[in-house]
Structure formats: C-alpha cells, structure tokens
Amino acid sequence: MTWNRLRRPSLVLLLLTALGGIGFVLRADEPSSSTRDGTPLKEKAITQEDREHWAFIPPSRPELPEVLDKQWGRNPIDRFVLAQLEENGLAHAPEADRPTLLRRVTFDLTGLPPTPAELDAFLDDPAPLAFERVVDRLLASPQYGERWAQHWLDLARYADTDGFEFDQARPDAWRYRDWVVGALNADMPYDEFVRRQLAGDEIDPDDPQSFVATGFNRCYPDMVDLNDQKLRRQNALNDITETTGLVFLGLTIGCARCHDHKFDPIRLSDFYRLQAFFTPARFRDDYPVAPASVRHENERQVAAWAADLAALEAAILALEIPLRKQLSLGLRATVTDEVVSAYHKPAAERTPQEVKLLFDTLEKDRRIKSEVFGLLLGPDLASIRTRLRARLGVVQKSAPAALPQARGLDEVGTSAPPTHLLRRGDFYNQGPEIDPGFPAVLASRASQIPVIQPNARSTGRRTKLAEWLLESRNPLTGRVMVNRIWQRHFGRGIVATASDFGMMGAEPSHPELLDWLATEFVARGWSLKAMHRLMLTSATYRQSSRNDPTAFQADPENSLLWRHARQRLDGEAIRDALLAVSNQLNRELGGPCVFPELPAELTKLSSHGAVWPVSRNREDQNRRSLYVFVRRNLRYPFFEAFDRPDTNASCPVRSVTTIAPQALSLMNSKLALDAARGLASRIARDAGPNPDARIGLAYRLALGRTPRPEESELARRFLGPETKESLTGFCLALLNVNEFVYVD
Structure with a gap:
C-alpha cells in the first residue's frame, strides 16, 4: 500500500473501523466540546479532513516493498529505502570503509572517538558480523547513556539554574540527568521511561528514583521572585503542558494556550484539558533520596x-x-x-x-x-x-x-484543584472549569474525557495520561521517538520537523518506513537499544558519504538517502574528543556538576566565583561535557560557539552554523592549546622518536585512520627538524582540520 493510497478517506475509514478502539476513532465533523458543567464551548470543530492528516492515523504495519536489487539490503529498513531509490532511478552509495564506519558509529553511540586499539581490532576482524559486534560493544558501554542522555536533555530543556534575572542554581537538578543516563544504559523500555518521567511518584511512591524521574517536569525556567506566586505556578504548568506535547506527541500544543491553534486541529480547551493532568502536582525541591x-x-x-x-x-x-x-x-x-x-x-x-x-x-x-x-x-x-x-x-x-534531596513532582491527596480555561491565556481572566482530557483530534467524543481512578496517595491523573500516550493505537508516541533516533543516526529525521508532526510540519520522506519502525518499536518491547541496532546495522547506515553528481542533481537534500549524510559534531562531542585524544578525559560517571575554566574576560562577570566557581580539581574540570554546569544566562563559551541550544525551551534539532568563533576557539582557546600539548606528549611517549610512527599515531588518534602518503609527506615537511614546539604545532593543526569536527 503506498502512502498516497493510504491517505484516501475510504481506506482510512476502513482501516480505523477495523481497528475500533479506545480513543482513536475516525468520525465525521463533530460539535464543539463542553465544560465540566456541560456548557458548550465555542471553538472550531474537528473535521473529517483534520482526522485524515497522516500523523493522526494510527500506524499500521506495511508489507515490505519489492526491490530489484536483492543483494544490497541487510534488514527490512533497506527494502523501504531502496524501493524509493529505484522508483526515482537513483543508486545507493557503496559501503564506507571500515575506519570511517568505526568512527561514525563510535561517535553516534558514545560521543567519543575510537581508540587505535579499537580500530586495530575492527580492521583485524574478518568475520561477517564484525560490525554488529562493534555496535553491541558500544551499546553496552556506559558512555552510550552519557551520549544519548544529552539528546534527551535537549528535549527536556534541562539546566542547572532557574534563568531570568537572578539565575539561581538548582543544586540537585543533576540527579535527574544521572537518572536519564542510568535508564538509557539499562535499556529501560521507552514506555517505562515515559511513565516514570510523567508519573513515577504515582507508579512507585516508595522508590526515590521514580520521584527523581519526574524531574523531567521541573526543568522549566523559573522566575522564583515573581510577585504573584500563583502566576509563577501557572507559568510552570504552561511550560510543562507545552513540553509534554512537543516531546511525546510531536505537536505544538503550546500554540493553543491563548487561542485555538491557527493550523493544527488543537483547541484552546485541548491545551487546558492536557494541563489538568498536571494541576494537582506539588512542585518539590526537597524529596529525600535515601533507602x-x-x-x-x-x-x-x-x-x-x-x-x-x-x-x-x-x-x-x-x-x-x-x-x-x-x-x-x-x-x-x-x-x-x-x-x-x-x-x-x-x-x-x-x-x-x-x-x-x-x-x-x-x-x-x-x-x-x-x-x-x-x-x-x-x-x-x-x-x-x-x-x-x-x-x-x-x-x-x-x-x-x-x-540528599531531589526535584520533582508528587501529590498530597486524591482530590484535585480546579483547572480553568484561561481566556486568551490570561491568568487573570479565568474561564469555565474543565476536566482532564486528551486532544480531541486524537480521541473519540466518548473517550476524550477519561475515567480516572485515584490511588491511595494521588489523583492518578498523570498515570492515566502516560497510559494514553502509550496506547498501541496512539498514532504519535512511537512514531515521534523512532523518528528522533533516526534523526541522530542519519542527520535528519524521516520527518524533518522532529517535534512538529502537525499540519505545518514536514511530511515524512519514507512514510511506510516510519510506520514500520513505529510498529517494530512496540513489537521489540519499546527497546531503544534494539532500534539503534536495527538502524545501525542496515546497509543504508553503512553507505559512504561520497557524492554522486547525478543523484545530487535529482535529490540535493539527500531526502531519499542515496548516501550517508556528513554531520558536524556538536560542541560537547568536540570538547570530549579534544580531551580524549590528548589523554586528559576523566571518564568518571555521574555526580554533581563540574566547572571548567572560563576565558579570562568572562571571569570578570563572576562575583568572587558565584557565577562560575571553577572546580579546584583539574581532573574534575576534564570530565565529560555532559557534567559541565548548565547555566541558562551564561553558556559555556566553547559550547555556545558550536550552537549549544537555548535551554529555555525544548530543542528537537540543534542549529548547525559556521561562524568565525568556531575556528578561533579551536585554534586559540586554552582548551584547544592544552589538548594539542597533551596530544603531542602522548605521541612522543607512545610512538617513540620515529617521525613516521609519530605521524601515524597522531592521525589514528585524532582522525581514526592512517594518513595517506601525501599527508605523511606534508607532515614530515611541517615537522622538519622536530622539536617539542613543532610537534605541538602539528597536533594543533591536526585538531583544526575539518575532518576532526565532521563525521563522514
């Protein structure tokens, strides 16, 4: 079944009628919803056409397409990709060489460069499943959780301070960051990952780590000194509601805070019904974390x-x-x-x-x-x-x-305060009281307002929300997450607008593949590591990034995946790579944040260390970038140069710019100069006095490959009568080539 045929109303009706179901039923135009007392709300109707939008139709598992080239594919992903390439008269790229593959997958899964020993082991392994073994090794590495936690923290708008004028520190926020790392390393199923973050306190009230998980909802910027503390709470609820819609549903729910959404079939009442799931929550900063x-x-x-x-x-x-x-x-x-x-x-x-x-x-x-x-x-x-x-x-x-204390959500009883629809989003202009409910376009009239059973200690509202998000017929949750994983591995999501699956978002480049992945995700027990392995071991992922002029002419954005996309490392991975190749990286896991040195001109902003108290222990300063203190009003300059996102809002896709401060940071910053000195010392110690051995080790450490003959010759000429200064200069030059900050 092709995507165009799937969009035909007759087949959509047939499909959903067969599914039946709780909440996800296609219906004709319906009247506006009503308030708690039954008073109708004047708002736009949800139409048949609205419900036929591709993202609001539950995914069905498509048949694998037929392809002419029977030899290329390694798993079902390749069948979907190759079918579109063949349909458009394009050919796939050849497989990348082993050093390129190893560097690519190692950065993808751990955010660190491969070591020379890992390169040798892979090159010396002739087994057909050698690459699969590399993937399994990296997925089992503790560094996997650290790398992929950063992607999730971007979505969660994580920071270690409140923001706004005073930007006060949140001394215990890091516990949520560490919870994410641990959950990812343990391959916590995604459905449980979602439940714990939305309602861990309700699901397992005696488990401190379940409370820590709800810190997802406490990552919002907070004006703690706001005169009206009720308004401060409302601002927090607005942020939580918007972020829930963006992260789990891939919908810009927040656009309906003041009025019905201008483009998507999301009503003003939908925003506040979703918010009502969070209204009973107590915002705690003092939960004791102990046995x-x-x-x-x-x-x-x-x-x-x-x-x-x-x-x-x-x-x-x-x-x-x-x-x-x-x-x-x-x-x-x-x-x-x-x-x-x-x-x-x-x-x-x-x-x-x-x-x-x-x-x-x-x-x-x-x-x-x-x-x-x-x-x-x-x-x-x-x-x-x-x-x-x-x-x-x-x-x-x-x-x-x-x-020890943690930030998160809990509740103090089984009753909930009222949730009011706010006219034009104005806290001081309360409208009618409404019940918790799901967005109307995703639910039938009968199931939009769920029956919620309180438990012994709470209203049970957030548990019900999590259950609905993880319903097998929910059309968005699975699609949104597999698309996020795909985006990280292939440079762009199947849906390019990763947090906007609505009417103004991009249509999927491979819709049948997206649905197949979403259903496969559930079939594999919501295992994130299983989805990583599936994507990474595909022939599609293993393609070279080599350009094909004919394919480029037909598909300049590589939407059809005729080659692998070259990607620039983010600032955190570049800093970690600098520390790793120079043998300075402290790989200790978890714990409170660290404070690397700031440029001298920025230390003037610090009031005797209050803004950025540099860690006294040098080894602490050299811990992974994940553990660097995230101050909303003063981003670590190296990260800011390389497009670290604003932590005031959820970030699904980081910008990638090319600006002068990037080159200046890599050439002149203390971080880069220390890395060059450290790399030079490591090479002199491990390679001995032989110039060729030193050049070879430098390339293997910095770029994950051996140098080409012309590169070796150029390096020998640069080094000349070798001195400590010339070796350091050579290392600094090597850390500044494009290949160090880009992954093919």
Missing part, C-alpha cells in the same frame, strides 16, 4: 521537629493574626489558594504543614513591624511573644540533618 529505612527514620525525626516548630508557630500566629484582622490587614492578593485556605481555617483545624505555610507567608509581609505587635499586645502578651520567638529560633537551628 527506605533511612528515609523513614529521618521522616520520624523531621516530623517530631516539625511538630515542635508548628506548635511554636501556631502560638505566635494565635497572637498575631487577631491583630492583623483588627487592623484590617488581610492577606496580600498574590498569595496562593493554599495560604488563603489555611488563613481562614480555625486555628485548631490547621495541619502542621498549613501552619508552616501560613507562618512563612506572613513572615514575608512587612506591613506591620515587630515592635508594633509589641505595643498592641501589651507588656504581658508581648513578653510571651518574645519568649516564643526566641524558642522558635533555637528549634529552627536544631533541624535534623537533611538527606
């Missing part, structure tokens, strides 16, 4: 301490709140609903948590000075208040030692 026994003992100590604290705070509030009411000084308008509720409760009914919340809020209200309270209370009560506050100071300082 259950340790955590329970600490919780007992903290509870006893908090009870003492609450008793003192309650006694102080009992003295001060009547005076506030007497002076008609109520709460400020910007406080949260939880504070308002606690304020109006009788004192005896407030929980210790409510007492603390209310006390902390009123402490920030400076409209009444402390001495005024003393005058109004009179000498006896003022004396009691003074003693209470003195005792409070002592108790506050006696808090139990804090356990």
